[in-house]
Amino acid sequence: MARPPALDNLLRLDGYLWDFQHEICRRYGVFQEYLKKIEECGGMDAFTSSYREYGLHVQPDNSIHGLEWCPAAEKLALVGDFNSWNWDSHPYEKGEFGKWTINLTPKEDGSPAIPHGSIIKIAVTTNGSTKLKLSPWATYITRPKETYVYHQEFYNPSERYVMKHAKPARPASLRIYEGHVGISSPEPKVNSYRAFADDVIPRIHKQGYNAIQLMAIMEHVYYASFGYQVTNFFAASSRFGTPDDLKYLVDKAHSLGIYILLDVVHSHASKNVEDGLNEWDGTPGNYFHSNSRGFHSLWDSRLFDYTQIETLRFLLSNLRWWVEEYGFDGFRFDGVTSMIYHSHGMNDDFGGGYPMYFGLNADTDSLVYLMIANHYLHNKFPQITTIAEEVSGMPALCRPVDEGGQGFDYRLAMAIPDMWIKILKHTSDEDWKINDVVFTLENRRYGEMHVAYAESHDQALVGDKSIAFWLMDKEMYDFMSTMTPMTPIIDRGLALHKMIRLLTMGLGGEAWLNFIGNEFGHPEWLDFPRIGNNESYHYARRQFNLVDDDILRYKFLNRWDAAMNALEAKTGWLHSGPAYVSWKHEGDKVVAFERGGLLFVFNFHPTKSFPDYTIGVEEPGTYHLALDSDAEQFGGHSRLAGDEGHQSIPEGYANRRNRVMLYIPCRTALVFQRK
Numbered sequence: 001m002a003r004p005p006a007l008d009n010l011l012r013l014d015g016y017l018w019d020f021q022h023e024i025c026r027r028y029g030v031f032q033e034y035l036k037k038i039e040e041c042g043g044m045d046a047f048t049s050s051y052r053e054y055g056l057h058v059q060p061d062n063s064i065h066g067l068e069w070c071p072a073a074e075k076l077a078l079v080g081d082f083n084s085w086n087w088d089s090h091p092y093e094k095g096e097f098g099k100w101t102i103n104l105t106p107k108e109d110g111s112p113a114i115p116h117g118s119i120i121k122i123a124v125t126t127n128g129s130t131k132l133k134l135s136p137w138a139t140y141i142t143r144p145k146e147t148y149v150y151h152q153e154f155y156n157p158s159e160r161y162v163m164k165h166a167k168p169a170r171p172a173s174l175r176i177y178e179g180h181v182g183i184s185s186p187e188p189k190v191n192s193y194r195a196f197a198d199d200v201i202p203r204i205h206k207q208g209y210n211a212i213q214l215m216a217i218m219e220h221v222y223y224a225s226f227g228y229q230v231t232n233f234f235a236a237s238s239r240f241g242t243p244d245d246l247k248y249l250v251d252k253a254h255s256l257g258i259y260i261l262l263d264v265v266h267s268h269a270s271k272n273v274e275d276g277l278n279e280w281d282g283t284p285g286n287y288f289h290s291n292s293r294g295f296h297s298l299w300d301s302r303l304f305d306y307t308q309i310e311t312l313r314f315l316l317s318n319l320r321w322w323v324e325e326y327g328f329d330g331f332r333f334d335g336v337t338s339m340i341y342h343s344h345g346m347n348d349d350f351g352g353g354y355p356m357y358f359g360l361n362a363d364t365d366s367l368v369y370l371m372i373a374n375h376y377l378h379n380k381f382p383q384i385t386t387i388a389e390e391v392s393g394m395p396a397l398c399r400p401v402d403e404g405g406q407g408f409d410y411r412l413a414m415a416i417p418d419m420w421i422k423i424l425k426h427t428s429d430e431d432w433k434i435n436d437v438v439f440t441l442e443n444r445r446y447g448e449m450h451v452a453y454a455e456s457h458d459q460a461l462v463g464d465k466s467i468a469f470w471l472m473d474k475e476m477y478d479f480m481s482t483m484t485p486m487t488p489i490i491d492r493g494l495a496l497h498k499m500i501r502l503l504t505m506g507l508g509g510e511a512w513l514n515f516i517g518n519e520f521g522h523p524e525w526l527d528f529p530r531i532g533n534n535e536s537y538h539y540a541r542r543q544f545n546l547v548d549d550d551i552l553r554y555k556f557l558n559r560w561d562a563a564m565n566a567l568e569a570k571t572g573w574l575h576s577g578p579a580y581v582s583w584k585h586e587g588d589k590v591v592a593f594e595r596g597g598l599l600f601v602f603n604f605h606p607t608k609s610f611p612d613y614t615i616g617v618e619e620p621g622t623y624h625l626a627l628d629s630d631a632e633q634f635g636g637h638s639r640l641a642g643d644e645g646h647q648s649i650p651e652g653y654a655n656r657r658n659r660v661m662l663y664i665p666c667r668t669a670l671v672f673q674r675k
Helices: 007-013 016-039 044-048 191-205 243-255 308-326 336-340 364-380 417-428 434-442 465-472 488-507 545-547 553-573
Strands: 054-060 064-067 076-078 097-102 118-124 129-133 151-153 174-182 211-215 232-236 259-264 332-333 385-388 410-412 450-454 511-515 580-585 588-596 598-603 608-619 624-627 646-647 659-665 670-674
Touching: 007 016, 016 044, 016 308, 044 308, 044 364, 076 097, 129 511, 174 191, 174 553, 191 243, 191 545, 191 553, 191 670, 232 308, 243 259, 243 308, 259 308, 259 385, 336 364, 417 434, 417 465, 417 488, 434 488, 434 580, 434 588, 450 488, 450 646, 488 511, 488 553, 488 588, 488 598, 488 670, 511 670, 545 553, 553 624, 580 608, 588 608, 598 608, 598 659, 646 659, 659 670
Parallel strands: 174 211, 174 511, 211 259, 259 332, 332 385, 385 410, 410 450, 450 511
Antiparallel strands: 054 064, 064 097, 076 118, 118 129, 118 151, 580 588, 588 598, 598 670, 608 659, 624 646, 624 670
C-alpha cells in the first residue's frame, strides 16, 4: 500500500479525511500497480499512442498495415467493396495475446490497395459464426442512405486539413459555451462542422466566451442520445461532416483564442452489436465486464472493464487521439458518478457522509482509471483541463493524484440548476428562501474548483424547459416584440433571467458554463427527431434568428450575457478566490457579496425598491456602477444613474469595516467597482 507523496496537503484541506487515510492509500497503491503494468507494456508514451498502430494505417510506401485485438475470434478477414466483399481474400494473421495483423501491398500503379472512400468491415468468426463488425479503432463511420446500419469508410484523402493556428493557453477563468453542432442552425436540419465554425464560433467569441465545450462528437448512431450512447470512440460523427471539417472547426476556435473541450464518454458504451463495440470478438466480454457488472440497466448500455490492460490501452489512447489528431484542449468526462459507484448512483441519495465515499459501493477500478487518465493527461499536456460530471461530492475528485485525489481540474456544480428549476416550478416569488439559495450556490468542496451553471442541456430537453421558458412560457410567442406592450410576465421573466444567471456566475463556482442559445433566453425545449414526433427537426435547432432580429427582446438578454462575460474578463472574479457574502435578508430578498474587487448586490423582491440601503464593504473608496440589469440596453427600466459614485462611510457594517448607501430597485442585479 503506497502513500501519496502529498497526502498531508489533502488532509490539511479536509480534516474529515483523516479517518479514511487507509482507503486513500490503498487506492493510490492500486494506481501505482497499474502504472507498473503499463510500463511493462512498453511505457506510457507507447501505450497511449497505440492508435498509430491499431486499426488500418497507410504506410509511406502506400502499403496498408492493420492490427486488432480480438482474443476470442477464430478468424478475422477484411472485407469491403475493394475486394467485392470476399470473405476469403484478405484474412488477418493471428499472433500472440489475441492480436491479429494484416498487410496489404500497394496496387501495380503504386496506390493503396484500398481506395479513399471505400466501404469496409471486418468479418469476425467466433464459435463458427461470422459477423460483420467495425474496427474499434475506426476513424470515420458513415451510414448508407438505404439502411440504418453504419459502416467504416476508408478515409485517406489526397490532401488533409493542416492546422494553421497555435493552441491557446488554458484560461485562468473558464467561461464555457456548451455547444452542439447538429442543433446549431435556426433551420430544421443537422448542421455541419464548417457551418458551426463559420457562423456560430464568431458569435461565441463576440459574446466573450473563451472556451467551447463540444458535445456529441464521438460517433453515435442514435442522434437523440445527445452523443452519450457512443458506438465508435475514435470516429468524429460523420453526420456533421468529415474529419477534416472537424479540424477546421477546432482551428477556427483557436484562431480566435478560444480553448475547446470535448465531451468524452468513457463511462459506458452503446450496446449496439452490428455497428458498436459490443461483442466485438463475438463474446459479451472483451472490452467490457462479461457478467452483470458489464451492463447498465438504466442506460441500457455496456460498462467497461477498467482492469483489462487492453481496455486501458484503448481508452487512454482515445484521449490522446482527440488531443493530437484534432487539437482539443481538454475534456469534460461524462457520467463520472455512474462510473465511481457500483450502484451507478441509482436510487442513492448521497446523504451517508464520508463512509459512503470510501465504503464498498465505491468502485476502485473506475476511480483508479480516472486517476491514470488525469495523471497521464496532465503530465503529457500541461495546458490541458479536465472536468468531471459528478453529483455525489466524492472528496478529492478535483485534487492532484499525488495527493490521493482523482486529478480533475473542475467538477460541475450540478445541484445549482436543479435548485433553480425547483424554485421556478414550485415557489412563488414572495416565498423564495434567500438563505437556501445562497447556501446551495456556496455549498462546494473547499479547495476543489467547480463549474457553475444555471442551466445546461439537461434542463433544455423535452419534458423540461429552459429557465426562460419556465419564466415566460407561451407569452414568449406573442410579447417578445418591442412593438408590443411589456407584459408583467415578460417584465418579470427578463429581470429574473438576468439575475439568476449573474448570481450563479458570481457566487456558484470558479468557472461558468452556458448551453447554446440560453445566452439569449432560447424559448421552448429541445427534442431530437424520433418516431414520437414524426422525425421532426423543429425543436432540434437553435433559433439565432430571434436574437438577430432587433425588434425582439431577446437582444436584451444576449447583451446582458455579453456584459457579464466582459466584466469577468476585465476583473477575473472567477479565479480570484471565494466570495464573501455579507448580507442575506429574507424579508427584503436582498443578497450582497464581494468578490474579485467587485461588490455584487441583488434585490429579488418582486415589488419593493430600497433607497439608501446599507451594504457593508471591506475596502474604503468610491463605488461606481459597473453592471446594472435595470439599464435600458438590457431591457430594464433605467431607474439608476449609471455614472453616480457611492463614497464609502468609515463605519463598520455586516462584519465589514465600511459601508455604502445604495438605491436598489426591485428585481435588479447591480455590480459596483471600487475606484
